[in-house]
Amino acid sequence: MVLQLRLGQMAAEIQQLAGSHGFAAAHHTRAAQAAYDALLAEACRRAGLDVVTPLRATEVSRESERLREELELTSRGWSW
Structure with a gap:
């Protein structure tokens, strides 16, 4: 459950950064x-899934x- 919440938080952060510009924003996005x-x-x-x-x-x-x-x-x- 905690892992799913953290995945959701990271996905939201990436979406928020998508419109940002500049070197620092690009670094933070990566x-x-x-x-x-x-x-x-x-x-x-x-x-239980393979990680490739x-x-x-x-x-x-x-x-x-x-x-x-x-x-x-x-x-x-799973959902997040």
Whole structure:
């Protein structure tokens, strides 16, 4: 439950930062996204899902893995 709340908080923070501009905002957005990804991976482990770390962590590969993890968790009743 706490993990789901934290995922929701991080998702909201990322949405809020989406309209921000500047170097500091870009850095903060990347840091928030990395924290969200770490929470998402932990949620997957707790739900018994495989966590795949792309060999080359390009934005596209991480984005597709993030979507897969979110869909898998949602299909198992998780919400945030």
